[in-house]
Amino acid sequence: MNPDLINQCVHCGFCLQACPTYILWGNEMDSPRGRIYQMKAVSDGAALINPKFVQHMDTCLGCVSCMTACPSGVNYGKLIEETRAEIERTYQRPLSERLLRWGILNMFPRVGLLRILRAFLAAYQALGLPALNKLTPKLGPREDVSGVTPAKGVKRARVGLMLGCVQREFLSEINGASVRVLTAEGCEVVAPAEQGCCGALLMHAGKDKDALELTRRMFASFEAAGVDLILTNAGGCGSHVKDHASLFKGKILDISEFLVELGPRAERRALNMRVAYHDSCHLQHAQKVRTQPRQLLAGIPGLTVEEIPESTLCCGSAGIYNLVQPEAAEQLGQRKAEHIRAIAPDAVATGNVGCILQMRAALQSGGPKPTVMHTIQILDLSIRG
Ligand code: SF4
Ligand code: SF4
Numbered sequence: 001m002n003p004d005l006i007n008q009c010v011h012c013g014f015c016l017q018a019c020p021t022y023i024l025w026g027n028e029m030d031s032p033r034g035r036i037y038q039m040k041a042v043s044d045g046a047a048l049i050n051p052k053f054v055q056h057m058d059t060c061l062g063c064v065s066c067m068t069a070c071p072s073g074v075n076y077g078k079l080i081e082e083t084r085a086e087i088e089r090t091y092q093r094p095l096s097e098r099l100l101r102w103g104i105l106n107m108f109p110r111v112g113l114l115r116i117l118r119a120f121l122a123a124y125q126a127l128g129l130p131a132l133n134k135l136t137p138k139l140g141p142r143e144d145v146s147g148v149t150p151a152k153g154v155k156r157a158r159v160g161l162m163l164g165c166v167q168r169e170f171l172s173e174i175n176g177a178s179v180r181v182l183t184a185e186g187c188e189v190v191a192p193a194e195q196g197c198c199g200a201l202l203m204h205a206g207k208d209k210d211a212l213e214l215t216r217r218m219f220a221s222f223e224a225a226g227v228d229l230i231l232t233n234a235g236g237c238g239s240h241v242k243d244h245a246s247l248f249k250g251k252i253l254d255i256s257e258f259l260v261e262l263g264p265r266a267e268r269r270a271l272n273m274r275v276a277y278h279d280s281c282h283l284q285h286a287q288k289v290r291t292q293p294r295q296l297l298a299g300i301p302g303l304t305v306e307e308i309p310e311s312t313l314c315c316g317s318a319g320i321y322n323l324v325q326p327e328a329a330e331q332l333g334q335r336k337a338e339h340i341r342a343i344a345p346d347a348v349a350t351g352n353v354g355c356i357l358q359m360r361a362a363l364q365s366g367g368p369k370p371t372v373m374h375t376i377q378i379l380d381l382s383i384r385g
Helices: 022-025 032-043 050-060 066-071 078-089 095-107 111-126 166-170 172-184 200-202 208-224 235-243 255-262 281-286 290-296 325-344 353-361 375-384
Strands: 147-149 157-161 186-190 229-232 253-254 274-280 303-307 347-349 369-372
Touching: 022 325, 022 347, 032 050, 032 078, 050 066, 050 078, 066 078, 078 095, 078 200, 095 111, 095 200, 111 166, 111 255, 157 172, 157 255, 166 172, 172 186, 172 255, 172 375, 200 208, 200 235, 208 235, 229 235, 229 255, 235 253, 253 255, 255 290, 255 375, 274 290, 290 303, 290 375, 347 353, 347 375, 353 369, 369 375
Parallel strands: 157 186, 157 229, 229 253, 274 303, 274 347, 347 369
Antiparallel strands: 147 186
């Protein structure tokens, strides 16, 4: 834990009302200021990494909403990342927690293993059996977009596309829509089959060395394919790879940033619907991408973009948070679902696979259930007519 980063905090408390866990529980130790205070105590040697400390750090979503609120520019994202890495290096978690984390962190980054799980899940769902878990996606056909897909019409750009790990196997329709939109806009899309996982989930869980190994491997796959611009379509992954962009010889952009920069060429057909846009935390707070997805949606004739109240607050997804802290995640999910129901949209759009799964699960219980989609899927619907 870097004392210079810690000491940038002037304890003003402006971040408190931006913090989902402080809003839920009203406990200073579960606020950004309180967490930084505890980090300082450990860093100064005045306190130990003990179960209480670990609990307050574990309940942090890493949503970095506090960074948007902080007038002193404290890099809380870096602080919590370093703290989690220190916890994983020095603290022995209870066996049940270790097993759960080991299972999750060894499964998600392994694309081959996820493909086998997908086959089992597809067979299970084909039998019409009840859903295993609220977060489990209903599988559609697997869209494999790996390789090179040529541009339609005159080529305007050549771009790399990150496919993700969970998204590539369980919500591959997002990658399919991304490739269709990009090629319709005149881009040749390169998605190396061997790119693997970017390491974001591991970094979020404090496994920094393993995470960076995956990040480097993924960048190398794009460099080997001669790509100097990578596009991401998942807020959390995008934020992680942008944080480590110095390891890549090129540029990294969210797909919405890129499409707005490029400007539209493909014809948009009317979609007469009201779409509530949900900001993924890592897209809005870490990448500062707020206007571009709204601009893409607003460019569709007939479509109205609606704002969800408390748009800066996390939906509870946050990497593996909804698996390791299910109660807090459920409370935040329900809070978000109530705000969505209050504006009764036809659909919800967002730019992160985790938020899509979390909001679909939260909207299952009672009331209207608007479709939750990736922003690029709505643009794809419009372009395809
Ligand atoms: S990252 Fe999110 S949950 Fe963690 S302290 Fe900051 S605002 Fe609170
Ligand atoms: S707003 Fe920034 S400086 Fe103020 S208490 Fe929060 S983290 Fe510290």
